[in-house]
Amino acid sequence: MDKFKDKYAKISIVAVFGAVISGIFEPSFYFIFSPILSLVGILSALIGIKEYRKGKIKKTLSFLGLILNIFFLLFFLLILFIIRIQGYD
Secondary structure: OOOOHHHHHHHHHHHHHHHHHHHHHHHHHHHHHHHHHHHHHHHHHHHHHHHHEEEEEEOOOOOHHHHHHHHHHHHHHHHHHHHHHHOOO
């Protein structure tokens, strides 16, 4: 039985959950930690996809992590943009 040992996908998925949790509990005008976590997740997912394509990893969830991190990064940046337009900073 093949064990699932993709540390890059794990980091990417954990970064998604960390970004969402910190986005919920962060004050809206300090939205800085969530996008940083999303960027870390995207970088980790891209490394995982590269390792998967080289054949070093047999199974990966890095594609899912990449999609989720990009979605939440765009979501957080949209919130920041809306906050800046309304002048709440």
